Amino acid sequence: MPQLSDTTRGRILFGGDYNPEQWPEETWTEDARLMRDAGVNSVTLGVFSWARLEPEPGEREFGWLDRLMDLMHGNGIGVVLATPTSSPPPWLGRLHPETLPRDADGRIEWWGGRQHFSHSSAVYRHHAAAITEALAARYADHPALTMWHINNEYCTFDYGDEAAVAFRRWLRAKYGTLDALNSAWGTAFWSQGYDTWDGVLPPRHAHYLNNPTHVLDFKRFTSDMLLECYTAERDIVRRYTPHIPVTTNFMPLWVGQDGWRWSEEEDVVSVDLYPDPRDPLGAQSAALVQDLTRSQAHGPWMLMEQAAGPVNWRGVNHPKPRGLNRLWSLQAVARGADAVCYFQWRQSRQGAEKFHSGMLSHAGERGRTFQEVKQLGAELARIGEEVTGSHITSDIAILHDWNAWWAGAQDGRLSTEVEYPEVLRAWHRALWESHLATDFAHPEHDLSAYKLVVVPQLYLLTDTAIDNLLAYVRAGGTLVSGFLAGIADEDDRVRSGGMDARLRELFAIRTLHEWWPLDAGETAECEGFRGTLWSEEIEPEDDNVDEVIPYKGGELDGLPAVLRRGRSWYVSTLPEPHALRALLARVADGAGVRPVLAGAPLGVEAVRRGEVLFLLNHGREPVTVELPDAHRDLLTDETVEGELTLGRYGVAVLRP
Numbered sequence: 202m203p204q205l206s207d208t209t210r211g212r213i214l215f216g217g218d219y220n221p222e223q224w225p226e227e228t229w230t231e232d233a234r235l236m237r238d239a240g241v242n243s244v245t246l247g248v249f250s251w252a253r254l255e256p257e258p259g260e261r262e263f264g265w266l267d268r269l270m271d272l273m274h275g276n277g278i279g280v281v282l283a284t285p286t287s288s289p290p291p292w293l294g295r296l297h298p299e300t301l302p303r304d305a306d307g308r309i310e311w312w313g314g315r316q317h318f319s320h321s322s323a324v325y326r327h328h329a330a331a332i333t334e335a336l337a338a339r340y341a342d343h344p345a346l347t348m349w350h351i352n353n354e355y356c357t358f359d360y361g362d363e364a365a366v367a368f369r370r371w372l373r374a375k376y377g378t379l380d381a382l383n384s385a386w387g388t389a390f391w392s393q394g395y396d397t398w399d400g401v402l403p404p405r406h407a408h409y410l411n412n413p414t415h416v417l418d419f420k421r422f423t424s425d426m427l428l429e430c431y432t433a434e435r436d437i438v439r440r441y442t443p444h445i446p447v448t449t450n451f452m453p454l455w456v457g458q459d460g461w462r463w464s465e466e467e468d469v470v471s472v473d474l475y476p477d478p479r480d481p482l483g484a485q486s487a488a489l490v491q492d493l494t495r496s497q498a499h500g501p502w503m504l505m506e507q508a509a510g511p512v513n514w515r516g517v518n519h520p521k522p523r524g525l526n527r528l529w530s531l532q533a534v535a536r537g538a539d540a541v542c543y544f545q546w547r548q549s550r551q552g553a554e555k556f557h558s559g560m561l562s563h564a565g566e567r568g569r570t571f572q573e574v575k576q577l578g579a580e581l582a583r584i585g586e587e588v589t590g591s592h593i594t595s596d597i598a599i600l601h602d603w604n605a606w607w608a609g610a611q612d613g614r615l616s617t618e619v620e621y622p623e624v625l626r627a628w629h630r631a632l633w634e635s636h637l638a639t640d641f642a643h644p645e646h647d648l649s650a651y652k653l654v655v656v657p658q659l660y661l662l663t664d665t666a667i668d669n670l671l672a673y674v675r676a677g678g679t680l681v682s683g684f685l686a687g688i689a690d691e692d693d694r695v696r697s698g699g700m701d702a703r704l705r706e707l708f709a710i711r712t713l714h715e716w717w718p719l720d721a722g723e724t725a726e727c728e729g730f731r732g733t734l735w736s737e738e739i740e741p742e743d744d745n746v747d748e749v750i751p752y753k754g755g756e757l758d759g760l761p762a763v764l765r766r767g768r769s770w771y772v773s774t775l776p777e778p779h780a781l782r783a784l785l786a787r788v789a790d791g792a793g794v795r796p797v798l799a800g801a802p803l804g805v806e807a808v809r810r811g812e813v814l815f816l817l818n819h820g821r822e823p824v825t826v827e828l829p830d831a832h833r834d835l836l837t838d839e840t841v842e843g844e845l846t847l848g849r850y851g852v853a854v855l856r857p
């Protein structure tokens with residue numbers, strides 16, 4: 202299988218989405234000059250070009266793209282060529298309204314924006330395949346072609362009639378009989394029993410709470426249908442260019458795709474990442490996505506899109522202060538990216554994203570954004586050879602599963618304050634701030650390489666996953682679990698006792714009497730810290746429990762907030778950040794896991810990628826870091842020994 206390294210060839214890919222159909226051709230020549238100036242070596246062409254390539258059904262206009270491909274090649278810039286299938290031309294919706302998706306209320310998502318396609322529409326799929334085939338046939342041998350980019354940020358749900366037919370087909374394949382479906386969905390409750398397959402619909406707008414397993418299966422179905430769209434196009438391009446890697450860009454922790462399944466179908470795993478420059482934990486939430494993407498890729502990955510300055514889809518959109526774009530780009534490289542790319546090259550003057558930044562902003566060549574982009578391009582070129590292709594080793598795995606998120610997010614849950622991504626973030630943050638390197642893994646993955654496994658929240662766990670966790674601990678691993686773990690089976694049936702019996706035994710929980718969710722801002726006093734979000738009324742197995750940190754005061758006074766049996770820890774609340782950090786640092790230490798750089802100050806991120814140590818100062822004040830050995834800074838080519846001072850947003854890329 203082709204890989205990212207086939208495209209990078211020892212360089213970090215640097216560039217971004219290039220949408221030149223918005224500009225007269227004179228601008229293209231200037232673009233090429235400025236790209237060369239900035240060290241751009243890769244652009245993504247064609248993401249939104251369907252109407253330009255096929256202005257009328259079956260007609261093809263490739264001349265402009267031919268000239269662009271040649272122009273890029275002539276300037277030494279590789280092309281990641283996109284299939285344009287995320288934004289069908291207006292004629293497709295006009296001539297074939299069944300290609301348009303419907304929301305849960307039955308409203309049509311019309312053309313005029315983008316991503317207005319039904320994954321289940323045979324007509325859409327037919328036209329998408331045809332334009333993909335035409336592109337693949339035309340550019341298979343073009344020397345600029347370095348990668349295929351299928352569609353863009355797959356994300357459409359469809360509750361329409363054709364999707365209903367496809368959903369039934371999917372359910373039949375899964376359950377075989379209606380009895381099995383009725384049993385899995387628990388349709389005996391509220392008189393929902395189905396007597397014919399035709400009665401089964403997508404979970405459309407209902408009077409009151411939809412059946413949660415129905416909703417869960419619909420999410421699984423949507424992920425699978427979008428994946429079918431992806432693999433159909435991937436297979437077409439592969440037929441023409443088996444040696445060229447294929448990717449599609451994920452959105453960070455987006456709810457709609459089972460990322461573990463999807464990444465198995467890609468040659469290159471890529472992600473779009475837009476942390477808020479004003480978010481004090483922006484770097485940490487980026488680190489989380491980077492760790493997850495690297496784990497999905499099992500190695501180097503591609504930062505397909507980020508913003509050089511502001512985005513335009515938050516309420517208030519802040520620019521990146523001087524140095525932040527460089528810092529966050531090098532952070533991605535530190536955490537395994539071999540490609541640092543943007544949406545988009547030149548900021549648009551028209552259309553919905555004209556206030557979204559580009560590498561070349563409205564301020565032009567002299568603008569700070571472009572000047573910083575240019576500096577970054579030169580720095581990436583300097584370190585590319587030393588870092589590309591290298592891996593990060595981690596002794597810790599955080600377990601994450603989209604199915605558990607989907608099931609846990611149901612409308613009838615006990616607390617809407619508990620948001621899965623936030624809980625994941627809190628646990629990752631505790632490890633990140635302790636300078637502990639972390640991978641992510643699926644709960645059914647082989648965990649034997651890890652000394653510590655962390656379960657922030659896996660409300661739904663399959664029997665296979667539970668067996669896997671038990672086997673991991675039996676083989677000597679250390680496990681820490683947060684609350685709401687192993688509550689439901691894969692059909693979202695609550696396990697007897699309210700939590701899987703084997704897990705209760707593992708953690709020495711005799712009875713889980715009640716869940717006690719906390720209100721927004723409410724805390725639960727525990728010995729030595731405060732808990733947030735959640736608390737539990739647990740009766741421990743006194744003979745088996747090795748350590749307890751109790752709740753103090755209130756209804757749960759004296760009951761365990763945290764309990765440990767052997768190497769298994771259970772945390773029934775979300776400790777406030779400093780307490781979770783201290784707890785995990787202690788557990789990691791006990792499991793023999795060492796931080797990347799002992800004593801590194803809070804706010805400095807230390808990552809070891811291959812032999813190279815990255816130090817990143819996320820603060821605006823200079824900090825001093827103690828280095829045990831002499832290193833060469835690949836950015837400055839200077840030798841550093843003893844103490845190293847990192848300025849505001851400063852970065853050092855150190856080789857022993």
Ligand code: GLA
Nearest residue numbers: 353354473475506512544557
């Ligand atoms: C996503 C899309 C891009 C663009 C950016 C804006 O990443 O893929 O086309 O809309 O968002 O942030």
